[in-house]
Amino acid sequence: MKLTLTKPFILRCFLISLFLSLPFLFLHLFSPQQQQQPQHSHSTTKDLTIRPGYTSYETYIQRQLNKTLNPRLRKIWTTRDWNRKIPVFARFFEDLKDKSLLQNTSKALCIGARVGQEVEALRRVGVVDSVGIDLVPYPPLVVKGDFHHQPFGDETFDFEFSNVFDHALYPQRFVAEIERTLKPDGVCVLHVALSRRADKYSANDLYSVQPLVELFNKSVLVHVRTVDGFGLDTEVAFRKKHKLQTSR
Numbered sequence: 001m002k003l004t005l006t007k008p009f010i011l012r013c014f015l016i017s018l019f020l021s022l023p024f025l026f027l028h029l030f031s032p033q034q035q036q037q038p039q040h041s042h043s044t045t046k047d048l049t050i051r052p053g054y055t056s057y058e059t060y061i062q063r064q065l066n067k068t069l070n071p072r073l074r075k076i077w078t079t080r081d082w083n084r085k086i087p088v089f090a091r092f093f094e095d096l097k098d099k100s101l102l103q104n105t106s107k108a109l110c111i112g113a114r115v116g117q118e119v120e121a122l123r124r125v126g127v128v129d130s131v132g133i134d135l136v137p138y139p140p141l142v143v144k145g146d147f148h149h150q151p152f153g154d155e156t157f158d159f160e161f162s163n164v165f166d167h168a169l170y171p172q173r174f175v176a177e178i179e180r181t182l183k184p185d186g187v188c189v190l191h192v193a194l195s196r197r198a199d200k201y202s203a204n205d206l207y208s209v210q211p212l213v214e215l216f217n218k219s220v221l222v223h224v225r226t227v228d229g230f231g232l233d234t235e236v237a238f239r240k241k242h243k244l245q246t247s248r
């Protein structure tokens, strides 16, 4: 008698708990965290991941500006850092000149140049037609511009340099803009961090050169070498193909 009463009771309990757990199952499968992924899936691969947490483009820009506009840091970048960093940038550019990737006659752009130390270095080594872009201008070396939407026409530059690939929320767009504004045969040199996580203002993490090779689909890889560039360990150089080469 006791047994016949218990069996249906257990079955009912089981069915009720199954029914009650359904909302949690749905919540897990369709949580906002999981839905955020496809937003950037076009540029997220095993070796290139976009950091979560940017709820909008404005949030991303504001985060970048918080540091770049800091008056105390701007003072340091234009005084103590100025003399420390320019000779290092100048050596990188002299080396690129030796490798015929950069000439004194090159029209050059530095992307994410902040107060323009790398632009000043280019000018000092003889590449006088050089300018930088950043979210915050620093005239005359740096003009205002978002690297996801460069304020220049197609095929403007012979040479583009950047050490801020990790700050790109849309790496595909970052590279597409470089390839758009480079002339055919133009050279792009990136300094990136491969072996460690970049800083807390980074928007992506890169673990190998392969995603760059895939993103630079209108260019050929020229070289990859180890450098010591203010926390960035790898220099990657690309040369933009001619239109005929691209369509092959």
Ligand SMILES: C[S@@+](CC[C@H](N)C(=O)[O-])C[C@H]1O[C@@H](n2cnc3c(N)ncnc32)[C@H](O)[C@@H]1O
Binding pocket: 064, 065, 068, 111, 112, 113, 114, 115, 117, 118, 133, 134, 135, 136, 145, 146, 147, 148, 163, 164, 167
């Ligand atoms: C780590 S700092 C590098 C500064 C400089 N290249 C140097 O080595 O001294 C990153 C710079 O990228 C800029 N930046 C971030 N997002 C940007 C964007 N979407 N467009 C243009 N500049 C951006 C920041 O304002 C900041 O000045």
